[in-house]
Amino acid sequence: MDVITLGESMVLFTPKASSGLMRYAGDFSTKIAGAESNVAIGLVRLGHQAGWISRLGNDEFGRRILSFIRGEGVDVSEVKFDDSASTGLFFKEKLTADEARVSYYRKDSAASKMTSADLDEAYISKAKYLHITGITPALSESCRETVLKAVKHAKSAGVKVIFDPNLRRKLWSETRAREVLLELAGMADIVLPGVDEAEFLFGESDHETLGQAFLDNGASAVIMKLGKEGAYVASEEFSGIVPGFPVEDVTDPVGAGDGFAAGCLSGLIDGLAIKEAVQRGNGVGAMVTMADGDVEGLPDLKRLTNFMQRDYL
Ligand code: CKP
Numbered sequence: 001m002d003v004i005t006l007g008e009s010m011v012l013f014t015p016k017a018s019s020g021l022m023r024y025a026g027d028f029s030t031k032i033a034g035a036e037s038n039v040a041i042g043l044v045r046l047g048h049q050a051g052w053i054s055r056l057g058n059d060e061f062g063r064r065i066l067s068f069i070r071g072e073g074v075d076v077s078e079v080k081f082d083d084s085a086s087t088g089l090f091f092k093e094k095l096t097a098d099e100a101r102v103s104y105y106r107k108d109s110a111a112s113k114m115t116s117a118d119l120d121e122a123y124i125s126k127a128k129y130l131h132i133t134g135i136t137p138a139l140s141e142s143c144r145e146t147v148l149k150a151v152k153h154a155k156s157a158g159v160k161v162i163f164d165p166n167l168r169r170k171l172w173s174e175t176r177a178r179e180v181l182l183e184l185a186g187m188a189d190i191v192l193p194g195v196d197e198a199e200f201l202f203g204e205s206d207h208e209t210l211g212q213a214f215l216d217n218g219a220s221a222v223i224m225k226l227g228k229e230g231a232y233v234a235s236e237e238f239s240g241i242v243p244g245f246p247v248e249d250v251t252d253p254v255g256a257g258d259g260f261a262a263g264c265l266s267g268l269i270d271g272l273a274i275k276e277a278v279q280r281g282n283g284v285g286a287m288v289t290m291a292d293g294d295v296e297g298l299p300d301l302k303r304l305t306n307f308m309q310r311d312y313l
């Protein structure tokens with residue numbers, strides 16, 4: 001296994017009408033999404049092996065999510081069904097061309113009931129990387145403990161930890177989020193914050209100062225996402241900006257960060273230097289924004305290479 005990740009996936013509802021308040025929407029299309037399974041799917045598309053640990057409600061939506069993620073080729077052998085809680089849902093409204101609003105219906109969901117007893121440490125030990133995000137610890141105290149246990153185990157087993165803070169203000173208070181995200185960022189080998197998340201965590205705005213703040217906090221590399229501009233990297237091997245790929249028409253920005261994580265991880269697994277791995281991340285992130293849905297735009301290596309060489313149509 002190259003990468004193991006753990007977190008909640010949900011059914012995503014999007015109004016079919018392209019604009020207007022959701023209260024007037026009669027028809028919805030549905031897709032499957034969740035930051036961690038998005039990353040696992042992205043990795044599989046790029047030719048890697050990925051496993052996803054989670055809990056789903058023992059209901060129709062839970063069955064659908066499992067089939068979908070399994071169908072994408074992700075190992076789901078560590079996913080459990082819960083008879084006493086439902087699968088989470090969320091809704092995504094398109095407000096403007098590159099702005100979306102998300103509403104969650106995930107409180108007390110099956111995934112929020114994950115406990116550290118759900119973790120099979122031997123499963124994590126088999127991976128090269130453990131991928132975690134700041135969404136999972138925001139779901140419940142037992143989820144936070146589960147993530148911590150997974151990280152501690154990964155570190156003791158020599159599995160590298162990659163952490164995307166993925167700040168979700170709707171899920172917890174800012175004070176608690178800052179405290180928990182900083183702790184996890186300090187335990188990770190590589191941190192993948194968006195620049196706004198980095199500013200939220202350290203109260204600074206200059207890229208170099210922020211990069212150094214993550215290194216001083218304990219990480220060995222930070223890859224900070226700058227949207228269209230690409231990413232700023234701070235690491236022993238390389239520090240500086242890795243420019244992004246221009247996208248003329250952003251169809252749906254949600255999921256770009258997960259695509260970016262999958263691209264960077266894919267490069268690192270393939271033994272690329274960090275700068276080239278981040279270029280791959282930028283490429284995948286850009287391609288995700290060009291398709292509707294969080295995983296629909298994730299490319300295979302051939303399409304990604306074509307896109308990065310600019311002859312993508
Ligand atoms: O940071 P991203 O836009 O890449 O993350 C999107 C995902 O897990 C999305 O799939 C949604 O389900 C979520 O983040 C979330 O819980 O907000």
Ligand code: MG
Pocket residue numbers: 164166194257258
């Ligand atoms: Mg993100």
